[in-house]
Amino acid sequence: MGKEITIYDIASQLQLSPATVSRALNNHPAINEKTKVLINAKAEELGYRSNKFASNLRKQKTNTIGVIVPRLNSYIMSTVIAGMEKVANDEGFNLIISQSLESQRKEIANTKTMFNSRVDGLLVSVAFDTDSFEHFQPFLKKKIPLIFFDRIFENSDCPNIVIDNAKGGYEATKHLIEQGFKNIIHITGNLKRNVYSDRLKGYQQALSEFEIPFKSDNVWVTALSLEAGKEVAHRIKALPIKPDALFVSSDLCAVSCIATLKELNITVPNDIAVVGFNNDPVSQVISPKLTTIHYPAKEMGEMAVKSMINHLKGNFNLDATNTITLRSELIVRESSLFLTHS
Amino acid sequence: MGKEITIYDIASQLQLSPATVSRALNNHPAINEKTKVLINAKAEELGYRSNKFASNLRKQKTNTIGVIVPRLNSYIMSTVIAGMEKVANDEGFNLIISQSLESQRKEIANTKTMFNSRVDGLLVSVAFDTDSFEHFQPFLKKKIPLIFFDRIFENSDCPNIVIDNAKGGYEATKHLIEQGFKNIIHITGNLKRNVYSDRLKGYQQALSEFEIPFKSDNVWVTALSLEAGKEVAHRIKALPIKPDALFVSSDLCAVSCIATLKELNITVPNDIAVVGFNNDPVSQVISPKLTTIHYPAKEMGEMAVKSMINHLKGNFNLDATNTITLRSELIVRESSLFLTHS
DNA sequence: CTGAAAGCGCTTACAG
DNA sequence: CTGAAAGCGCTTACAG
Structure with missing residues (x-):
């Protein structure tokens, strides 16, 4: 109970050296198969557990x-x-x-x-x-x-x-365009980060492919949080000319935005279509269910x-x-x- | 770069013993304050980092x-x-x-x-x-x-x-009853687990306090998953006499159930009221927003x-x-x- | 307040 | 295929 079994205990009981026990336990090729079997059986019997600290200290690895x-x-x-x-x-x-x-x-x-x-x-x-x-x-x-x-x-x-964030952004945007939406706002996070800047690139690429002019005013940088989703909804409500679609770089933010838009009497997708990002479980439990990019x-x-x-x-x-x-x-x-x- | 600094390096540079260095670094009370300052400064200067493996091995702690x-x-x-x-x-x-x-x-x-x-x-x-x-x-x-x-x-x-799961279950149920709901189905998980059995107790207690007979048919044991939420909705749809409220032991499951009910033309809370559990962010981003028990x-x-x-x-x-x-x-x-x- | 020495439990270069 | 011996970097009982 109190006492911990070491390779020395196994060695002495088996009349072998600790070196051999250590090698056997680590399945060293130079050790006789029968000796290995013997040692492993004894280790099992005594309830031996290797001491990682000694081993790491010796091997200089963690x-x-x-x-x-x-x-x-x-x-x-x-x-x-x-x-x-x-x-x-x-x-x-x-x-x-x-x-x-x-x-x-x-x-x-x-x-x-x-x-x-x-x-x-x-x-x-x-x-x-x-x-x-x-x-x-x-x-x-x-x-x-x-x-x-x-x-x-x-x-x-x-x-x-x-993941190929640019491709994700491209596909999300292209899908919206193919559904007939042209005035697409992109809600994203800090553009220092590849995940957001690349998705933005994809968004731009899709627009340009369909010859829709890119407007920097249509890119909104937020914290992509639940609160950010609410703020976006209010900002849209206040807009004189409303977008017909939103591409949001986070499902949770997208969903929060959709809920708030609904409170403001803007319905999704009828008034505004929305695509999210991540395939968070939340995307499936709201109505309408959220189109999104699956993130592995x-x-x-x-x-x-x-x-x-x-x-x-x-x-x-x-x-x-x-x-x-x-x-x-x-x-x-x-x-x-x-x-x-x- | 390659070489790691040890207490021996500090000791030799300071003409002290490794024992003293070790004690100083561990803020041992017996060591002179000035010596401590000296040693800590040198440790800092050399970029010393303690080796946890040696220390743990020696102290027999991890x-x-x-x-x-x-x-x-x-x-x-x-x-x-x-x-x-x-x-x-x-x-x-x-x-x-x-x-x-x-x-x-x-x-x-x-x-x-x-x-x-x-x-x-x-x-x-x-x-x-x-x-x-x-x-x-x-x-x-x-x-x-x-x-x-x-x-x-x-x-x-x-x-x-x-947490006091019984109290949570009690408050959730009592709230529903006070809103005028009497036929409350409780969706829960494996009753082997205290979190679910205790919430059930709270549910029963609230019913009994308001003299509403408890029916074991009204307790549905599920996996509390997203899928479970869907199944519950379909099961309710098929019920000849529908409940007027649901107390679900997980927000995600509750929310998934609400979404599916909506698809089946049963609206929340008008047709069926719902209370969840956990205060998962998802509870705030759906409509209607989900009443729930905050879980710390x-x-x-x-x-x-x-x-x-x-x-x-x-x-x-x-x-x-x-x-x-x-x-x-x-x-x-x-x-x-x-x-x-x- | 400081030091010498032993030991924590392994692994491995070296030797045979 | 097996062993003797050194050493990884600490900590601490003991001594002074």
């Missing part, structure tokens, strides 16, 4: 991957984390997770903690306002692999895991951890594949369909 | 708290985790998080991993179908503190952190980690305070208001 996200409690991020946890657990890696709460200041503090925790690798989705790369430099200097996902730091030379959050989390572990194990070099792009897709529901357009 | 939740990507749980992360980070503890995906089998596997990771303490919210305590016994045997939160294991003698998820996460750390530090004994109950409250919105009842 088997730990750090994760920094803007926030833990958004649909996308909690789903990404769920995917990460699954893979990490299966591979015997630990995750240290922290949230920047959308502030570069907190993100810097988080990177310091991660650095001091000696993570073997770091996975980051950057905050809204991050515009310096400096806090990531210590990792590169120490050759600790750094991978960005979702919200990447552009021109960083670090590997990135993303779980897959992204899995891919991020898998790539990191492969790199750490030397299975493949991350630098070679600088960007991994996951598939996203348009899901058409009622909120964007042309009905009885007035 | 500074790690294990967390097992049913799933990471639900509003409640991701918010609980966000609260946990905040406190753990501030206190220098690490979290190892894993998800049981509502299966006892996976939960058992998770407890094994946690045990082998030698967590200093374990925080658990149990799966839907967990009915054995056996997989937690190894922790008690080794005197590793175990705290349950949200979904607790009843009669376990372990400390619990919960972030606070629960913070409290769980705080209690665990205090216990580990010996600040107070957990066994003394067997149950910590956090405040929840009814939030009245449109979905439950008596309008033009037909």
Whole structure:
């Protein structure tokens, strides 16, 4: 009970050296198969559990991957984390997770903690306002692999895991145009971030393809929050010439906007069509159901951890594949369909 | 760059022993204040970072708290985790998080991993179908503190952190009754779990207080998922005598049900009033807005980690305070208001 | 207030 | 295929 079993206990009971026990437990090829069986049986019998701290200390590795996200409690991020946890657990890696709460200041503090925790690798989705790369430099200097996902730091030379945000923005906008909508407002987040700037590019591309002039007044930068959705609705209500469609870079914000528009007697899609982004469950439980871009959050989390572990194990070099792009897709529901357009 | 600074480097540069450096860095009272200042300055200068693995190995502690939740990507749980992360980070503890995906089998596997990771303490919210305590016994045997939160294991003698679910159920039901609704169906989850059985008790208590007979046919056990919400709506549609209200133990399920009811030409609250549970953001972005019970998820996460750390530090004994109950409250919105009842 | 020394439990280069 | 020995970087009981 009180006493912990070590490889020395196994060794002495089996009349072997601790070195052999250690090798057998780690499935070292030089050890006789029969000896391995013996040792593993004894380990099982005694309830041995390996001491990670001794092992990590000796090996100078931590088997730990750090994760920094803007926030833990958004649909996308909690789903990404769920995917990460699954893979990490299966591979015997630990995750240290922290949230920047959308502030570069907190993100810097988080990177310091991660650095001091000696993570073997770091996975980051950057905050809204991050515009310096400096806090990531210590990792590169120490050759600790750094991978960005979702919200990447552009021109960083670090590997990135993303979806094709431009394509997502393009498809969302094109769909609206094909439904007959021409005056489309794009509600987005801080354009410093690739996810938003790329979707904007897609939006512009679609407009230009259909020869609809782009107006910068039609791009509204918001916090993409629940509150932002309400504000957008009120702003639209006050507009002399109303848009006929909205492309919103977040489902939750889109849905909140739709609810508020309804309160203001503007109905969706009849008065204004709406397309969201993410395929958050919320998009299915409102009426009208929200057309959106499916975001493979779980897959992204899995891919991020898998790539990191492969790199750490030397299975493949991350630098070679600088960007991994996951598939996203348009899901058409009622909120964007042309009905009885007035 | 390559070389890591240790206390030996600091010691030799300062002509001191590693023992003194170690003590100074840990703010040991026996060390001269001036020496401490000197040592800390040198540590800073050299970019020293403590090696947790050596320290943990020596101290036989891990500074790690294990967390097992049913799933990471639900509003409640991701918010609980966000609260946990905040406190753990501030206190220098690490979290190892894993998800049981509502299966006892996976939960058992998770407890094994946690045990082998030698967590200093374990925080658990149990799966839907967990009915054995056996997989937690190894922790008690080794005197590793175990705290349950949200979904607790009843009669376990372990400390619990919960809300007053019976009170929540009571208030939700009482509110509906006071609005004039009498035929109230309760949609809930697996009644093995305290969160659901207690809410049911509250529901029954409110009915009995108003002398409305309880009918077990009015309690529907579901997965409380998005899909479950749809099924409930269809089942109601098929009912010869329809209920006038629904008390649903999850906002997401409630909202999905409302959306489907609407498709079936049953409107909320006019035809059927609805009260949810959790105060998920989704409750605010639909129309009508959902009346619900606010669940202090972030606070629960913070409290769980705080209690665990205090216990580990010996600040107070957990066994003394067997149950910590956090405040929840009814939030009245449109979905439950008596309008033009037909 | 400071130091010498042992030991936490592993892994691995070296030797045979 | 197996072993002896050193060492990873700390902490702490003991001594002074």
